């Protein structure tokens with residue numbers, strides 16, 4: 001009976017995804033003593049104060065500062081598990097450096113602080129064990145890949161924690177996709193068969209050391225690279241002969257901020273947003289997907305080409321937009337929220353005219369937050 005309930009729950013989840021589209025956006029605001037951000041009642045909207053104006057946004061979910069890791073994970077666990085049903089699933093964190101991307105994805109070493117990656121691995125491993133009782137046999141393989149300046153590096157390569165050159169993938173065409181909308185293959189990157197939870201945390205630690213090593217070599221403490229964890233999932237049901245392959249990609253994106261300070265100032269004056277090339281390529285892919293364009297420019301960056309099976313087709317994507325609420329970061333936060341709103345297609349307007357989505361209709365109207373200056377109009 002438990003197995004049946006479980007199957008029903010997952011079927012309902014999958015139907016919901018089909019109904020509402022395959023891209024979700026969750027916003028997470030990190031704690032800070034000073035805050036320009038107000039999270040609005042209902043858990044799906046927030047308001048950002050900048051230069052005397054209030055900018056209101058709604059998303060599928062908004063996590064206020066202090067939302068524990070376990071609560072955040074509870075909201076994505078269905079999505080994570082659907083990789084075991086043969087879906088290509090991708091979760092990524094977007095936002096400026098210091099906004100909480102790594103905290104969300106990786107977390108801290110203590111049990112309560114564990115982020116999405118360790119919790120997802122743990123959940124998948126325990127589900128695989130439970131499914132074994134129903135004669136499903138799964139194999140799991142893990143890769144960790146860094147994308148920096150549109151080049152790839154295998155974070156699990158020998159010596160990657162000691163030399164920034166180790167693991168560098170020189171083949172420009174290393175990324176391939178299995179035929180028929182299958183998963184991504186990265187030639188030259190290790191796929192390590194995953195034994196258990198302890199082995200997984202060892203791999204996470206190795207990748208994180210390798211990433212830190214490259215940052216030191218770049219003499220940069222800000223994350224300018226994307227870190228992609230890929231879990232390859234293959235399941236087989238002996239009795240029926242059924243087989244499936246799924247993939248879970250968990251991505252800690254590069255900081256979305258403009259790196260050139262003086263340029264950032266100029267941008268600020270224009271109130272324009274500018275982001276690094278592969279993040280804008282990601283934005284272009286979402287733009288093409290949401291306008292149902294016949295051409296989706298996946299190939300414009302290594303990042304989007306790597307994530308292609310998750311972003312389009314039958315893939316499922318969840319984006320965390322991480323926000324540092326300190327007033328000094330309000331301009332960067334506005335840029336991040338605008339990017340996320342574009343992905344979500346649900347930027348709200350205090351003066352009406354903007355699109356409202358289901359989550360917003362259920363929540364108290366964020367328009368109440370719009371001061372006399374008005375707010376965002378899509």
Ligand code: ADP
Pocket residue numbers: 029030031065066095096097098099100101102103104223255322
């Ligand atoms: P990013 O990866 O976006 O540059 P980090 O994840 O490194 O940012 O976060 C910056 C700092 O803020 C870290 O010290 C991190 O532990 C802390 N932090 C971020 N988000 C939270 C949160 N939700 N709760 C508590 N601390 C957080």
Ligand code: MG
Pocket residue numbers: 098101102103223252
């Ligand atoms: Mg980080």
